[in-house]
Amino acid sequence: MFRPISRTWLALDIVGSVFGLLVTLPLSFVLGTGSLSAWMQPEWLAITVHLVIGTVLWGAAAIARIAPALALIIAWIGAAAQMAFGFPPVPFDIAVFVVLFGTAAWGSRRLLWIGGASALAGGIVAGLYMGLLQVDLLRESPPDVLTRVALVALLMGTTVGFALVIAWGAGLLWRVVRHGRETREAQLRAEAVASEEQERVRIARDMHDVVAHSLAVVIAQADGARYAAAADPGIAQQALGTIATTARSALSDVRMLLTQLRHRQGDGPQPTLADLETLFAQVRQAGVEPRVTVDPMPPGEPPGAIQLAVYRILQEALTNALRHGDGGVDVRLSWLADRVEIVVSNGFGTAARPPAGGHGLIGMRERAQLVGGTLVAGPDSGSFVVRATLPIGSALAR
Structure with a gap:
């Protein structure tokens, strides 16, 4: 009434x-x-x-x-x-x-x-x-x-x-x-709620990518330094230096993400293909040898969104290899005319279980979907394989 x-x-x-x-x-x-x-x-x-x-x-x-x-x-x-x-x-x-x-x-x-x-x-x-x-x-x-x-x-x-x-x-x-x-x-x-939710998901994804990878490297280096200290103190010192460098880099990335969250500023500098060698070096220093194959090579300069997606997918896949894998890890990048294909494969021992889900795999799939691609991950003949296909060219020009 x-x-x-x-x-x-x-x-x-x-x-x-x-x-x-x-x-x-x-x-x-x-x-x-x-x-x-x-x-x-x-x-x-x-x-x-x-x-x-x-x-x-x-x-x-x-x-x-x-x-x-x-x-x-x-x-x-x-x-x-x-x-x-x-x-x-x-x-x-x-x-x-x-x-x-x-x-x-x-x-x-x-x-x-x-x-x-x-x-x-x-x-x-x-x-x-x-x-x-x-x-x-x-x-x-x-x-x-x-x-x-x-x-x-x-x-x-x-x-x-x-x-x-x-x-x-x-x-x-x-x-x-x-x-x-x-x-x-x-x-x-x-629309405002959806935009805020997307922003929270993006920041959570970036935070996971940075923190999970950095902590995996730090843990691997710390374990190696503990066992090597008795035989060769120099190796322990080198491992501690890697830990410090990785931690500083992670802290810088976390501060950037928190600044974006607090002040809603634009994105800061993002990783590109030029940073992949540093990523491979960190994994190598953590005790896992990445066997990288790039064939064919990129035809020119790929779009920035594709470079970021490739870097983050490889970063998470290598982090999973450090945490759950057993032995080396094979990385293959195929830069075709209209797409880039990513294949990351690593073995896992009887004591280690392959990642069946969690934020890492979800984050990789979201990275691929954001640029219009697809990603599948799971056990395959005794190995854990991540396969991603990301479109490039006119599909990203919109």
């Missing part, structure tokens, strides 16, 4: 209705002087009832926004009372237009059509009522009276009905505009 609205709108509606009452009520008295009611006497009683009906109608207009159904009921009661007491149409009846506007603009779907039906019914009833008022005003022969009553009823009913439908239609138009604006705002909110 009551809609939630702000106090500001409620106050404006009340003030506007009071203003409408103060403007239209004196005009109603002036236009209706001497004929407020066809039969009500004395005059002061007619004036009192006149004032009450005007107040009721504008009271309905005051609540048309917060309670359009109740406002329509009150407006019908006020109009019925006005006809029952024999009052002619007067300026304070403008409040009915406000009520019909409210039923279409803020009412439920059912009330919307009830308001439209009320506009049509109100035109018919008003026409008949105003035609009947002519009976007491005309002092002519019965045929002339009936003709004029019919003409007045038709003319006034059409005019009033058209005006009421226009008020209802204006409310319907406002309803459409308001719903369109709300839909657009909801769409913008959904």
Whole structure:
């Protein structure tokens, strides 16, 4: 029955209705002087009832926004009372237009059509009522009276009905505009949420790629240094240097990602194909020998998005080889005219289990999908194989 609205709108509606009452009520008295009611006497009683009906109608207009159904009921009661007491149409009846506007603009779907039906019914009833008022005003022969009553009823009913439908239609138009604006705002909110979610996923993916790879290298170097320290302290020192370098690089990357998260800045420098040799060197120093084959070579400079995807996929695949693999790892890059194919294969021993899922494999698949490619990973003849195909050329020019 009551809609939630702000106090500001409620106050404006009340003030506007009071203003409408103060403007239209004196005009109603002036236009209706001497004929407020066809039969009500004395005059002061007619004036009192006149004032009450005007107040009721504008009271309905005051609540048309917060309670359009109740406002329509009150407006019908006020109009019925006005006809029952024999009052002619007067300026304070403008409040009915406000009520019909409210039923279409803020009412439920059912009330919307009830308001439209009320506009049509109100035109018919008003026409008949105003035609009947002519009976007491005309002092002519019965045929002339009936003709004029019919003409007045038709003319006034059409005019009033058209005006009421226009008020209802204006409310319907406002309803459409308001719903369109709300839909657009909801769409913008959904797009903002989706954009934020994509940004969180991207940062989480980058964070995983950086931290997981760096920690895998650090752990491998630390384990190697622990066993080599007793035999050759120099190897331990070299391993500690690699650990420090890897940790500093990872810390720098993490700080960059956190800066993007905190300040929503643009992407910082991203890895390219030129950084692959550093990646292979880190894996080699961690105790795993990557056997790299590039055939054919890249035909020119690949797009930056492809270079980043290739680097991150190789980084995660080599990290999995460090954590779960047993022995060396084979890396093959095939730069074809329209695509690049990546194959990373490593064995795994009986004590180690190949990665069956987790953030790493999900991140690799997302990397491939972001550039329109595909990636599959899983055991194959005693090895764990990652295969990715990334399109290049016109597919990335869009």
